[in-house]
Amino acid sequence: MASQYVNDPMLEVFIFETSQQLEHVEQSVLETETLETYPTDTINEIFRIMHTIKSSAAMMLFNNISVLAHTTEDLFYFIREDKPQELDMTTLSDLVLESIDFMKMELEKIENGEKADGDPQNLIENIKEHLTALKKLNNLPVTAKVNDEPVKEQYYISSNRSAKATQTKTYKAVLKFEEDCGMENIRAFTVIHNLKDMTEEVISNPEDVINDVDCVEIIRKDGLVLYIKTAESEEKLHSLFKTMAFIERVDLQAYAEIAEQKSTENKILLTGDEIIIPEMKEQTTAKNTVPAGGHQSQGMISVSVEKLDKLMNMVGEIVISEAMVIHNPDLNGLALNNFKKSALQLKKITDEL
Numbered sequence: 001m002a003s004q005y006v007n008d009p010m011l012e013v014f015i016f017e018t019s020q021q022l023e024h025v026e027q028s029v030l031e032t033e034t035l036e037t038y039p040t041d042t043i044n045e046i047f048r049i050m051h052t053i054k055s056s057a058a059m060m061l062f063n064n065i066s067v068l069a070h071t072t073e074d075l076f077y078f079i080r081e082d083k084p085q086e087l088d089m090t091t092l093s094d095l096v097l098e099s100i101d102f103m104k105m106e107l108e109k110i111e112n113g114e115k116a117d118g119d120p121q122n123l124i125e126n127i128k129e130h131l132t133a134l135k136k137l138n139n140l141p142v143t144a145k146v147n148d149e150p151v152k153e154q155y156y157i158s159s160n161r162s163a164k165a166t167q168t169k170t171y172k173a174v175l176k177f178e179e180d181c182g183m184e185n186i187r188a189f190t191v192i193h194n195l196k197d198m199t200e201e202v203i204s205n206p207e208d209v210i211n212d213v214d215c216v217e218i219i220r221k222d223g224l225v226l227y228i229k230t231a232e233s234e235e236k237l238h239s240l241f242k243t244m245a246f247i248e249r250v251d252l253q254a255y256a257e258i259a260e261q262k263s264t265e266n267k268i269l270l271t272g273d274e275i276i277i278p279e280m281k282e283q284t285t286a287k288n289t290v291p292a293g294g295h296q297s298q299g300m301i302s303v304s305v306e307k308l309d310k311l312m313n314m315v316g317e318i319v320i321s322e323a324m325v326i327h328n329p330d331l332n333g334l335a336l337n338n339f340k341k342s343a344l345q346l347k348k349i350t351d352e353l
Contacts, residue, residue, distance in 0.1 A: 005212035010190050013183070014060050015111055017018050017245070021049045022100050022107075025290070029100075034065055037087050038079070046096070047076040052245050053103070057190040059194070059243045064101050072099050072125045078131060088130070091324040095127050168231045173241070175224040181246040184219040185209050191224065191244060198240065201229040225254060322350050 028042050038046075050073035058068035075095075079087070102123060106116040135141065175191065177184055187208040195202055206215045206224040228237065234252060241250045326343045 005049065005101075010108070011060065013186055013190055014056055018053055018056065018065075018103070020106055021053060022103055025049055026097065026100050029096050032089070032093065035123045036089065038089075038092075043076055047073060047080055050076065055243055056245045060309050062106065062116050064116060064118055064120050065106050068099055068124060072096065075127055075131050078134065082135075082138070082140055084134055084140065086137045087134070088137075090129055095130055097129070098123055112334055127214055129196040132280060142147070157200065170255045171228045171230070171234065172235060172253055172255040173226040173228060173237065174222075175222075175241065175247055176288045177219065178246045184224075187210075187214070187246060188219055189226045189243075191241075191247075192226070195226075195332055198232045198236070199228050199230045203227040205275070222347055223251075281286045311314075318353070319350050 024270075025046050028045060028286070032038055032042060050063070050069045054066050054069040054073055056306070057063070061353060072095075075092075076083075099120075102118060102120055106118050109116050109118075156295075177187055181187065188204070188206075192202055192204055203226070206212050206218050209215050209219075237252060238250065239250075241247055326347065331339075
């Protein structure tokens, strides 16, 4: 049932990131309309994005999106590796845009709480036929280099997780995310949330990946450190981490036992169908209350660093201007009670800003 994903932070990140990636591919394709071929950077970018969508959609169990992305990835793998001189730009662009439209429609269904049940099989066959035609057009064997990487094993959260009777072990994992991937705190929460089906207990450093204002910088500098108690093998954990987008490196080693210096209050406990963070439980309950029959969603936007820098500079100018007005020497000796009250309110606002 699609309703199992309602209010799921992992799903919100998946929808947001996949939508952004599809928009980027669409814009790149449209920009090539006046060209006779795809620039190398565009080919590499589309290949990388389709690879990411393939993995993240498989992780979320949206297999129709994953398989279509994989097929499109295969097409651009061939173009990237074999560098065919003859390209049917019109057909190629049409196929990519059709794939984007299909994925967008499926994302819209998911966002509306509906089942992503679209059938991409005809489109997949068209892409495969075009790939074969491209090879023939460029006098390349049909068995030319292929992207034979399988779709990764899927690990989404099951609501009926069964306890394993096998002996548990504890591992220490240090995850490094790709540089400039952004939203490291959300990605860290996603990793922890996605471990739920495989673990009995997880301790993370940083401990509070939701509210710690220094969390992002810590993860960028030192990585996300996890102590994982599980009955699964080291290979299974490695496989899980490989399915997660934007993880660049994983250092995983067996650990005698979860570090004793971490108190129970700081553990992230995985129980039933919920992740309970003890020090946040009351606050989370209040914020995540959804009226009966309602659907709570959190909007996200993408903002350029340039605009954020400009905003920061403008805030700095506001603070300076506020200080110049309030401490203007022309006001010395004047009885301005209402002005002082208004100035105090202004200072509170600018401090918060």
